[in-house]
Every structure is written in C-alpha cells, then in structure tokens.
Amino acid sequence: MSTMLEVSGLSHTYGAGAKAHTAVNNLSFTVEAGQLASIVGPSGCGKSTLLRCIAGLTPPTDGTVSLHGDRVAGVPDDLAVVFQDYSRSLFPWLSVQKNVEFPLRWRPISRAERRARAAEALEQVGLSGVGGKYPWQLSGGMQQRVSIARALASRPALLLMDEPFASVDAQTRFELEDLTRRVQREQGSTILVVTHDIDESVYLSDRVLVLSKSPASIVADLPVPLPAARDQITTRESAEFVTLRGEVARLLHGGTPAEAVTAASDAAEWELAEQTSDVRESKTRS
Numbered sequence: 669m670s671t672m673l674e675v676s677g678l679s680h681t682y683g684a685g686a687k688a689h690t691a692v693n694n695l696s697f698t699v700e701a702g703q704l705a706s707i708v709g710p711s712g713c714g715k716s717t718l719l720r721c722i723a724g725l726t727p728p729t730d731g732t733v734s735l736h737g738d739r740v741a742g743v744p745d746d747l748a749v750v751f752q753d754y755s756r757s758l759f760p761w762l763s764v765q766k767n768v769e770f771p772l773r774w775r776p777i778s779r780a781e782r783r784a785r786a787a788e789a790l791e792q793v794g795l796s797g798v799g800g801k802y803p804w805q806l807s808g809g810m811q812q813r814v815s816i817a818r819a820l821a822s823r824p825a826l827l828l829m830d831e832p833f834a835s836v837d838a839q840t841r842f843e844l845e846d847l848t849r850r851v852q853r854e855q856g857s858t859i860l861v862v863t864h865d866i867d868e869s870v871y872l873s874d875r876v877l878v879l880s881k882s883p884a885s886i887v888a889d890l891p892v893p894l895p896a897a898r899d900q901i902t903t904r905e906s907a908e909f910v911t912l913r914g915e916v917a918r919l920l921h922g923g924t925p926a927e928a929v930t931a932a933s934d935a936a937e938w939e940l941a942e943q944t945s946d947v948r949e950s951k952t953r954s
C-alpha cells in the first residue's frame with residue numbers, strides 16, 4: 669500500500685497574543701491508499717480544524733499536509749469534502765444532476781462526460797431516478813446521498829467527511845454508513861471520516877484515531893480487526909465490536925490504551941444493548 673495522506677507535526681492556533689487559542693497540537697499520522705480511517709474526539713477538541721487544514725481550507729500554523737507526496741497549499745483538485753450540513757452544501761436552484769455535475773465544470777472533460785460521471789455517481793448512491801428533481805424535493809438522507817454523489821463524481825484521491833451523518837435520523841444514518849463502506853470497497857477509495865460518535869467510528873473504519881481534549885493530539889491509533897462485511901445488527905453485537913467501542917470510550921474519557929479493554933466492556937455492553945434495541949426498533953418501524 670502507498671501512503672495517500674501524510675500529516676506531519678500539524679498545529680493550528682487561532683488568533684494571537686493573549687487571545688491565541690491552539691486548536692490542534694503537533695499531530696502526525698498517515699493514511700494509506702484504500703483505507704477508511706476515522707477520527708473520533710470530544711466536542712470542540714479541534715476535529716474540524718484538523719479537517720480544514722487537511723483540505724487546504726485553513727493553512728496550518730505549523731507542520732505540513734501532503735497528498736500522495738505533494739504538499740497541500742490550497743484545496744487540491746483531487747480532494748473532495750462531504751460536510752454535515754447537506755442543506756447548505758447543495759444549491760437549491762440547481763437540479764440534483766446539475767448539483768452533482770457542478771464541481772466537474774472546472775475539469776478538462778466534455779459535457780457528455782460530465783453528465784455520464786454524475787449519472788454514475790448518482791447510481792452508486794442509489795439515486796438513479798432523481799437527477800431531474802431539486803434538493804428541496806428530497807428527504808434529508810437523500811440530500812446527503814446527493815452530497816456524497818457529488819464528492820464521488822470528481823473521483824477524489826482522498827474523500828474527507830466531516831460529521832457526515834450527524835444531521836439525519838438513526839435509520840438513515842445506518843444506511844449511509846453502509847453506503848459509505850460499500851462505495852469504499854467497490855471503488856477502493858481512501859476516506860477519512862471525522863465523527864464524535866464512538867460506535868460509528870468503529871463500525872465504519874479500518875482504523876480509528878482517537879483524539880484528546882482540546883488542543884487535539886493523538887491519544888491512540890487503533891486498528892479495527894472486524895470482518896470487511898459488516899452488518900448493523902450482528903457486527904454491533906459481536907464481542908470484538910463491544911470491546912473496541914469500550915476501548916475508544918475509555919480513551920476518550922482519559923484512559924490509556926493499556927488499561928482500556930476489560931474495564932470498559934460492561935459499560936459498553938449496557939449502552940450497546942440500548943443502541944441495538946434502537947436499531948431493531950427503527951428497522952421494525954421502516
């Protein structure tokens with residue numbers, strides 16, 4: 669595997685002098701090509717700042733970001749971002765098809781190719797029939813699918829997702845998590861997802877990076893040894909999942925990796941039982 673993303677000694681401080689606020693402190697990690705990694709951290713710890721620095725939207729105060737070996741300075745052409753708030757990232761006056769085509773306008777490709785790529789991306793997210801509709805005619809979950817299709821249409825080397833499913837209901841969230849995993853496996857995409865949801869970080873990923881409280885630094889880098897084929901019920905009930913989510917929870921509450929696993933399992937199992945009943949309930953309702 670080759671390295672797709674390299675973050676090295678990254679720090680970011682907002683403001684200066686007495687008002688200076690360090691949001692990210694000396695972060696270093698890599699993401700390999702084809703990997704789906706997630707970053708989980710407490711609210712306000714600096715996750716979005718980190719993502720903005722990786723996306724080239726915010727220049728880091730210190731350190732570097734490289735995408736397939738090229739130093740990031742400004743938004744790279746082959747990087748796409750899916751934000752939490754789909755209602756603000758889609759253009760209401762453009763049809764779904766035109767929204768998905770939009771970023772391709774600056775690519776050296778023909779109009780026909782643009783249309784074909786947008787149609788293909790909409791098909792990948794299960795929205796083949798809705799290209800002629802407008803975003804406001806779709807449900808929230810469908811709008812977020814359109815955002816994902818728009819990101820996929822540009823065939824990015826790296827797809828960044830910032831709390832992508834935080835604004836949809838539980839059932840839709842599970843569907844979108846599964847969609848993300850399916851697309852990632854089919855396309856071999858490299859994806860970095862930021863979330864504050866412990867279960868989501870484990871369910872989605874090949875690997876979870878756990879961040880400390882503000883300013884964000886890396887507390888642990890945990891591989892997720894779950895089978896590639898995952899299921900919202902059985903995977904979340906498995907002993908491996910319960911142990912891992914317990915470990916992440918423990919780390920987020922200030923524990924260290926060495927002490928993490930066993931003590932966290934009981935609390936995690938209790939929460940899991942609650943959540944599994946939520947999943948079942950929402951499946952029954954749908």
Ligand SMILES: Nc1ncnc2c1ncn2[C@@H]1O[C@H](COP(=O)(O)OP(=O)(O)OP(=O)(O)O)[C@@H](O)[C@H]1O
Pocket residue numbers: 682683689690691709710711712713714715716717718864882
């Ligand atoms: N433009 C800004 N100017 C000053 N401070 C900022 C700015 N943006 C973010 N911050 C501060 O930096 C810290 C990290 O913010 P950031 O949004 O990166 O955290 P986060 O982990 O994504 O938060 P959340 O989980 O609530 O979305 C916070 O204390 C925030 O108030």
